[in-house]
Amino acid sequence: MAFGEMPRRKAHFSIAVAFLMLGTGNSLFIHGAEVAAEQTQSAARPVGTIKTISGNTITLATDVGSDVTILVQDTTKFVRIAPGQRDLKDAAPIALADLQTGDRVLVRGNLHSDGKSVLAVSVIAMKKADIADKQAREREEWQKHGIGGLVSSVDATKSIITIALPAIGEKKNVTVHVSKDTILHRYAPDSIKFDDAKDAPLDQIKPGDQLRARGTRSTDGSELTAEEVVSGSFRNIAGTISALDTSAGILTVQDLATKKPITIKITAESQLRKLPQPVAQRIAARLKGFPPDAQSSAPASGATNPAANAGQEMNPNGPPPGGSGAGGSGGTGRPGGGVSGDLQQMINRMPAATLADFQKGDAVMVVATESGANGVSNVITLLGGVEPILEASPKGSASTILSPWSLSSGGGEAATP
Numbered sequence: 001m002a003f004g005e006m007p008r009r010k011a012h013f014s015i016a017v018a019f020l021m022l023g024t025g026n027s028l029f030i031h032g033a034e035v036a037a038e039q040t041q042s043a044a045r046p047v048g049t050i051k052t053i054s055g056n057t058i059t060l061a062t063d064v065g066s067d068v069t070i071l072v073q074d075t076t077k078f079v080r081i082a083p084g085q086r087d088l089k090d091a092a093p094i095a096l097a098d099l100q101t102g103d104r105v106l107v108r109g110n111l112h113s114d115g116k117s118v119l120a121v122s123v124i125a126m127k128k129a130d131i132a133d134k135q136a137r138e139r140e141e142w143q144k145h146g147i148g149g150l151v152s153s154v155d156a157t158k159s160i161i162t163i164a165l166p167a168i169g170e171k172k173n174v175t176v177h178v179s180k181d182t183i184l185h186r187y188a189p190d191s192i193k194f195d196d197a198k199d200a201p202l203d204q205i206k207p208g209d210q211l212r213a214r215g216t217r218s219t220d221g222s223e224l225t226a227e228e229v230v231s232g233s234f235r236n237i238a239g240t241i242s243a244l245d246t247s248a249g250i251l252t253v254q255d256l257a258t259k260k261p262i263t264i265k266i267t268a269e270s271q272l273r274k275l276p277q278p279v280a281q282r283i284a285a286r287l288k289g290f291p292p293d294a295q296s297s298a299p300a301s302g303a304t305n306p307a308a309n310a311g312q313e314m315n316p317n318g319p320p321p322g323g324s325g326a327g328g329s330g331g332t333g334r335p336g337g338g339v340s341g342d343l344q345q346m347i348n349r350m351p352a353a354t355l356a357d358f359q360k361g362d363a364v365m366v367v368a369t370e371s372g373a374n375g376v377s378n379v380i381t382l383l384g385g386v387e388p389i390l391e392a393s394p395k396g397s398a399s400t401i402l403s404p405w406s407l408s409s410g411g412g413e414a415a416t417p
Helices: 128-145 277-288 292-297 306-310 343-348 387-392 394-401
Strands: 019-022 028-031 047-054 057-062 067-080 092-094 104-111 118-126 146-155 160-165 172-177 183-186 210-217 223-232 234-245 250-255 261-265 271-274 363-369 377-384
Touching: 057 104, 118 128, 128 146, 128 210, 146 172, 160 210, 172 210, 234 261, 277 387, 363 387
Parallel strands: 067 118, 172 223, 183 223, 261 377, 271 377
Antiparallel strands: 019 028, 047 057, 047 104, 057 067, 067 092, 104 118, 146 160, 146 210, 160 172, 210 223, 234 250, 234 363, 250 261, 363 377
């Protein structure tokens, strides 16, 4: 939960005192008071990651997606702050030679006469290694103290959200308590990037939304007092591929629930996996109510996809993996073995597939964005080899056990929900 990284702020910055805070997708938040002196129209405040350094020239890959050339002057001042540091009082003076590729920087300066380069007045930097360390700590925090599931109900007057955890073969609800101090973020409807998430009040969360929360869990696990909540509206689709264009990254799925075709698009952030047949059969057995010790003898249901046999054999009795991804629901796997309660944990351990590994007629389960360009949703997770699972779960309801929190590397401040 991957799961990840606070939302990027896109604004024109006029600041006297700037502070930068690492977000869950390596974004920097910049806040401050307006300067009393009037800023000229040539003022520039690019924010991004250092791509190259050559002499007194820095190429900056900005958060808006373009490269900017930064021209360092003799009078340019450099300081470094730690991720999470909220002001410059403890900023350490550094030199240009102390900067490295991959460091995050805010540059204050003015546009050069060429209208493209920026003459740097000051550079505020975060060390790449410090960012990675902070992300690792936050990712661990989300994995230890985070849960995720579908929103069942929202009581804004009591500041309570009820979510259903995505457990296989059982339903468990958790009551999430929010307060004025709880950080609330929400995904943009057309984006699977956690960097694009924005601050959002509680009343924007609706039943059916995917939600991930981090905080303090009650002893019996039925309640959580949230420090941070990340939510979004996503589409859960289960069906068969009716059309496929691998060159364009477009496929059409005949949805089992609505009986209608749905066109979806693969992006660079999409996660594609294919379940090995034994794993799909074990999950199907859980959905049918077989006890864990009976899974090995449970009959396979329906036809299977031969391509799924090429997948890596999984150990569904093993502990949930660590690493990237916010998909974990804080250890929802049950004692005594059996398939983990969070299918996303298993998916994260599998080798990646490509769209060429899928073909017309394959059964798939999909999590996608609510909307996208031309009404085509972007794929978050595409899972193949699921024929036994769909036959064990009528009307395509099995798709809801998938989680979108595999984006980047974790949820909330950890990386990318």
